[in-house]
Amino acid sequence: MTDDVLSVRAAELYYEESKTQDEIGTLLGLTRWKVGRLLSRARELGIVRIEIVHPRARRLPLERELRERFGLRDAIVVPTPNDGTGLTQRVAEAAADYLRALRPVPRSLGVSWGRTLDDIAIHLPDGWARGVDVVQINGGVSLNRRAGSAATTAVAIARSGGGEATLLPSPAILERRETRLAIEADRTIAGVLELAAAASVYLFSAGPADGTSVLVDSGYLSHGDVEELVRRGAVGDVVGRYIDANGNIVDPELDDRTVGISLDQLRAAGLSIAVVAGPAKHDVARAVVGSSLCTVLVTDEDTARAVLDTNSPASRQFNRQKREAS
Amino acid sequence: MTDDVLSVRAAELYYEESKTQDEIGTLLGLTRWKVGRLLSRARELGIVRIEIVHPRARRLPLERELRERFGLRDAIVVPTPNDGTGLTQRVAEAAADYLRALRPVPRSLGVSWGRTLDDIAIHLPDGWARGVDVVQINGGVSLNRRAGSAATTAVAIARSGGGEATLLPSPAILERRETRLAIEADRTIAGVLELAAAASVYLFSAGPADGTSVLVDSGYLSHGDVEELVRRGAVGDVVGRYIDANGNIVDPELDDRTVGISLDQLRAAGLSIAVVAGPAKHDVARAVVGSSLCTVLVTDEDTARAVLDTNSPASRQFNRQKREAS
DNA sequence: CGGTTCGCTGCTCATGTGAGCATTGCGGCC
DNA sequence: GGCCGCAATGCTCACATGAGCAGCGAACCG
Numbered sequence: 001m002t003d004d005v006l007s008v009r010a011a012e013l014y015y016e017e018s019k020t021q022d023e024i025g026t027l028l029g030l031t032r033w034k035v036g037r038l039l040s041r042a043r044e045l046g047i048v049r050i051e052i053v054h055p056r057a058r059r060l061p062l063e064r065e066l067r068e069r070f071g072l073r074d075a076i077v078v079p080t081p082n083d084g085t086g087l088t089q090r091v092a093e094a095a096a097d098y099l100r101a102l103r104p105v106p107r108s109l110g111v112s113w114g115r116t117l118d119d120i121a122i123h124l125p126d127g128w129a130r131g132v133d134v135v136q137i138n139g140g141v142s143l144n145r146r147a148g149s150a151a152t153t154a155v156a157i158a159r160s161g162g163g164e165a166t167l168l169p170s171p172a173i174l175e176r177r178e179t180r181l182a183i184e185a186d187r188t189i190a191g192v193l194e195l196a197a198a199a200s201v202y203l204f205s206a207g208p209a210d211g212t213s214v215l216v217d218s219g220y221l222s223h224g225d226v227e228e229l230v231r232r233g234a235v236g237d238v239v240g241r242y243i244d245a246n247g248n249i250v251d252p253e254l255d256d257r258t259v260g261i262s263l264d265q266l267r268a269a270g271l272s273i274a275v276v277a278g279p280a281k282h283d284v285a286r287a288v289v290g291s292s293l294c295t296v297l298v299t300d301e302d303t304a305r306a307v308l309d310t311n312s313p314a315s316r317q318f319n320r321q322k323r324e325a326s
Numbered sequence: 327m328t329d330d331v332l333s334v335r336a337a338e339l340y341y342e343e344s345k346t347q348d349e350i351g352t353l354l355g356l357t358r359w360k361v362g363r364l365l366s367r368a369r370e371l372g373i374v375r376i377e378i379v380h381p382r383a384r385r386l387p388l389e390r391e392l393r394e395r396f397g398l399r400d401a402i403v404v405p406t407p408n409d410g411t412g413l414t415q416r417v418a419e420a421a422a423d424y425l426r427a428l429r430p431v432p433r434s435l436g437v438s439w440g441r442t443l444d445d446i447a448i449h450l451p452d453g454w455a456r457g458v459d460v461v462q463i464n465g466g467v468s469l470n471r472r473a474g475s476a477a478t479t480a481v482a483i484a485r486s487g488g489g490e491a492t493l494l495p496s497p498a499i500l501e502r503r504e505t506r507l508a509i510e511a512d513r514t515i516a517g518v519l520e521l522a523a524a525a526s527v528y529l530f531s532a533g534p535a536d537g538t539s540v541l542v543d544s545g546y547l548s549h550g551d552v553e554e555l556v557r558r559g560a561v562g563d564v565v566g567r568y569i570d571a572n573g574n575i576v577d578p579e580l581d582d583r584t585v586g587i588s589l590d591q592l593r594a595a596g597l598s599i600a601v602v603a604g605p606a607k608h609d610v611a612r613a614v615v616g617s618s619l620c621t622v623l624v625t626d627e628d629t630a631r632a633v634l635d636t637n638s639p640a641s642r643q644f645n646r647q648k649r650e651a652s
Numbered sequence: 653c654g655g656t657t658c659g660c661t662g663c664t665c666a667t668g669t670g671a672g673c674a675t676t677g678c679g680g681c682c
Numbered sequence: 683g684g685c686c687g688c689a690a691t692g693c694t695c696a697c698a699t700g701a702g703c704a705g706c707g708a709a710c711c712g
Contacts, residue, residue, distance in 0.1 A: 008380045015376045016386045020698060033662060036700065042378075050341045051375045052368075054334045060342045346668060359692060362670065 007042040010035050015048065055081075055090060062304045066289070066297060069308060073271065073295040074098075080302040084279075087300055091277040092119030095298040098273070099203065100128045106271075110137040110199030110261070111157060112239045113150035114214045116275050117205055121156040132161035137196045137204065138239040138260025140172035140218065168192045170259045172240045173220045177256045184259065196261050202272040206288055208280040209234040209242065229254075236284025238263065238274075238293055245283065247291020267292055274298070282306035333368040336361050341374065381407075381416060388630045392615070392623060395634065399597065399621040400424075406628040410605075413626055417603040418445030421624040424599070425529065426454045432597075436463040436525030436587070437483060438565045439476035440540045442601050443531055447482040458487035463522045463530065464565040464586025465496035466544065494518045496585045498566045499546045503582045510585065522587050528598040532614050534606040535560040535568065555580075562610025564589065564600075564619055571609065573617020593618055600624070608632035 009028060013019045014035075021039070025032040042048045059077040066075035076098055078090045099120070109132055111117060134157050140150045151167050158165035170189055174180045183189050207213040209230050215221045215237060226234075229251060233244035240258045242250045249255045249263070266272055274294035276285040279302065286307045288294055299307070335354060339345045340361075347365070351358040368374045385403040392401035404420045407413055425446070435458055437443060460483050466476045477493050484491035496515055500506045509515050533539040535556050541547045541563060552560075555577060559570035566584045568576045575581045575589070592598055600620035602611040605628065612633045614620055625633070 004380070005382045008378060008383050011378050012384055012386050015378065017390075022698075031662060032699085034660095037661095040700090047378060047380050047383075049377045049379050051377065052334060052337050052341065052373060053375050054330070054373050056331045057334050057373075058338055060338050064343075348668075357692060358669085360690095363690090366670090 003038070003041070004047075006030070007038045007045070007047055010038045011042045011048045014039055055086075056093070058094070059301050059304065062301060062308070065308055066304060070289050071292075072289070072297055075296065075304070076298040077304045078300055080300040087278060088116065088119055089123075091275060091298060091300055092116065093123045095120045095203075095273070095275045096123035096128075098296070098298060099124065102201070105129050106132055106199075106201035108133045108135060108163075108195070108199045108201075109157070109161070110135050110196050110202040110204075111154055112136075112138050112204035112260075113140055113153050114205050114207065116277075117153045117203070118149060120203070120275065121153045121160075124157060124160045126160045127162065128160055130162040132158065133163040133166070134158035134161065135166040135192065135195045135199055136168040137199070137202065138172060138258075139168050139170035140220075140240065166192055166195055168196070168260070171220070172215065172218070172259060173254070174257045174259065177253075180257050180259055189259075193261065197265055200270065202266060202269050204239055204266075204272070204274060204294075206274060206276045206281060206284040207237045208278075208284060209236045210280065212280065213237065215240065235287050236281065238284070238288060239266065243284075243287050243291070243293075245287050245290075247287050247293060263293060266294075269295070271295055277303050279303075329364070329367070330373075332356070333364045333371070333373055336364045337368045337374045340365055381412075382419070384420070385627050385630065388627060388634070391634055392630060396615050397618075398615070398623055401622065401630070402624040403630045404626055406626040413604060414442065414445055415449075417601060417624060417626055418442060419449045421446045421529075421599070421601045422449035422454070424622070424624060425450065428527070431455050432458055432525075432527035434459045434461060434489075434521070434525045434527075435483070435487070436461050436522050436528040436530075437480055438462075438464050438530035438586075439466055439479050440531050440533065442603075443479045443529070444475060446529070446601065447479045447486075450483060450486045452486045453488065454486055456488040458484065459489040459492070460484035460487065461492040461518065461521045461525055462494040463525070463528065464498060464584075465494050466498035466546075466566070492518055492521055494522070494586070497546070498541065498544070498585060499580070500583045500585065503579075506583050506585060515585075519587065523591055526596065528592060528595050530565055530592075530598070530600060530620075532600060532602045532607060532610040533563045534604075534610060535562045536606065538606065539563065541566065561613050562607065564610070564614060565592065569610075569613050569617070569619075571613050571616075573613050573619060589619060592620075595621070597621055603629050605629075 006028060010024050013024045013027065014021065019027070021035040022032040024030075025035045028035070039048075043050075057079050059079060062077045063075040066072055066077070076094050078094045081087055081090070111134055113136065134154050136150070136154050154167060155165045168189070170183055174183065184193065207215060209226060211223050211226060213221070213226065216223060216226055229242050232250050234242040234250040235245050236243065239260050241255050241260075241263055243263070244250050247263070272294045273296040274288050275298040276288060277298075277300040282303050285297070285299060285303050289297055289307050332354065336350050339350045339353065340347065345353070347361040348358040350356075351361045354361070365374075369376075383405050385405060388403045389401040392398055392403070402420050402424050404416045407416070437460055439462065460480050462476065462480050480493060481491045494515070496509055500509065510519065533541060535552060537549050537552060539547070539552065542549060542552055555568050558576050560568040560576040561571050562569065565586050567581050567589055569589070570576050573589070598620045599622040600614050601624040602614060603624075603626040608629050611623070611625060611629050615623055615633050
């Protein structure tokens with residue numbers, strides 16, 4: 001009888017029949033230490049597979065690897081559902097959980113807006129915290145089709161967190177640089193931006209560099225604009241600013257017309273939580289984490305693996321080209 | 327935080343991060359006993375799923391249930407491969423293992439013949455036992471196309487088991503009852519049958535009641551014959567004798583022309599090992615076990631479940647009718 | 653042929669863990 | 683409002699388990 005088969009027998013008796021290692025030893029004619037060793041071996045070799053099946057499960061080994069490899073303060077990885085349904089909900093739920101358990105409770109929370117942030121807001125129960133003031137960190141109120149979504153997100157988070165919401169009453173992207181300078185000079189806007197810059201915690205998502213982006217959906221950019229950005233290396237946007245795989249601004253001119261805190265301000269933050277999930281966002285996720293735009297990442301398992309998979313930078317190229325082709 | 331989610335967190339920290347229950351307690355703000363309880367709960371609820379993945383794995387809980395429900399002396403259940411490939415090999419291997427580990431070592435072993443027995447013979451290594459004499463328990467030498475397969479099986483087992491083989495030099499089924507009586511009266515044959523009746527252990531398989539049976543393959547029966555048997559309730563054959571779902575002889579006239587030990591002799595045996603696996607044999611397996619034709623069953627997981635599934639006797643009907651229809 | 657090294661075995665001991673029991677807290681019921 | 687019953691909690695204690703170590707044997711090399 002080979003050691004392998006013995007491992008299997010021991011594992012069966014231990015895990016399925018709940019026998020003690022000593023009993024198994026007698027049964028198989030081995031010492032209980034040998035049995036213990038066989039069991040360890042069985043787990044190492046993957047003969048015994050322990051799986052945690054639950055929508056709220058997490059992937060701690062991946063989280064640890066992300067923390068270590070990228071010096072993240074924290075990482076939250078939820079399992080990717082087999083058929084992909086409900087992925088955004090699960091990630092949003094995890095983000096809400098994280099925010100809720102965050103200590104010390106943030107005094108002021110800077111938030112971006114978008115579908116992901118909406119979902120997070122929904123999953124934050126009333127009274128999840130007390131006295132959390134929320135401030136919008138990038139523009140985008142007026143043009144959004146689903147009226148006021150950007151505003152309602154921030155307001156909802158502030159309300160359930162027992163604080164005040166401060167909105168940034170400005171478009172996300174203006175047509176001329178001068179307009180941006182002008183609007184930022186306005187006392188109201190300037191005040192909000194100051195507040196945003198002083199937030200103790202940032203919570204934001206990232207959009208993919210394709211037609212499904214909220215910036216396209218909201219009318220700030222055309223499909224053609226996005227295609228051009230992709231051609232120039234864009235992998236996605238963070239607080240309305242398009243970045244390439246290295247986390248650099250793709251189009252300085254466009255960036256100069258974008259209202260909100262800068263990427264460097266985000267990088268300088270003590271605690272910035274990025275919530276990025278889904279197959280379309282693998283590339284942005286990699287860029288965000290790789291260029292230190294966040295200190296905490298909330299994501300799904302597949303995206304986490306994609307981020308960690310530095311061995312295949314080719315895949316990035318491949319994905320980009322595929323998207324260009326379509 | 328609900329108890330469910332706590333269970334998940336605890337399970338992750340325990341099984342994936344190998345933390346102690348005490349550490350987890352501190353981490354989640356619970357006592358270590360609470361953590362222990364959460365972990366038990368998690369396993370009961372199936373949140374934690376422990377699986378043993380190995381071709382040689384067994385299904386001990388099913389084995390236990392089979393033993394208890396049917397008063398079997400033993401049951402060996404191997405996992406059914408997802409795509410069904412190699413199933414017969416695995417079961418044969420398990421049967422060989424069982425035979426090899428059998429104590430006391432049988433002095434004389436009565437065997438039937440067929441594809442399954444062939445496979446078992448292949449998996450018995452040289453010297454698996456010493457002094458095991460083998461005797462054929464049902465006829466079938468001459469007509470088999472793959473020349474002498476019935477004979478070689480018995481001889482191979484005897485050789486590797488360090489004993490003598492005694493063959494039953496007779497067809498499995500004769501054309502007339504009188505011929506059977508005559509051949510059984512022959513001293514050679516009678517002697518073998520006596521030996522067969524006195525065997526300390528029987529090892530046999532069962533065939534499905536369809537065209538793929540070895541009895542058809544070997545030319546003893548025509549497709550038409552089998553169809554007729556099925557119409558009369560046959561679910562398969564054991565040592566050449568067709569039985570219905572209750573383990574009764576379907577066609578007494580046919581049975582009367584069949585050479586070999588009787589089913590009652592099999593039932594009276596101290597130790598009789600049936601090796602029956604595969605989707606086509608679910609019904610025979612149920613009949614064999616249900617009518618105490620064996621004291622030990624070696625099979626695959628799916629067949630075991632089918633045997634245990636007494637809640638749906640309808641499925642038997644359904645399967646039979648489906649087969650009749652085709 | 654002897655010495656050395658390496659890997660496996662069985663052991664001691666400290667630690668981790670589960671069964672069983674007393675205690676607490678909560679909700680229903682008079 | 684007070685009492686009862688039940689479930690959840692925290693605890694004691696005995697047992698199960700893994701880490702670390704000494705002993706042994708085999709293989710390898712000089």
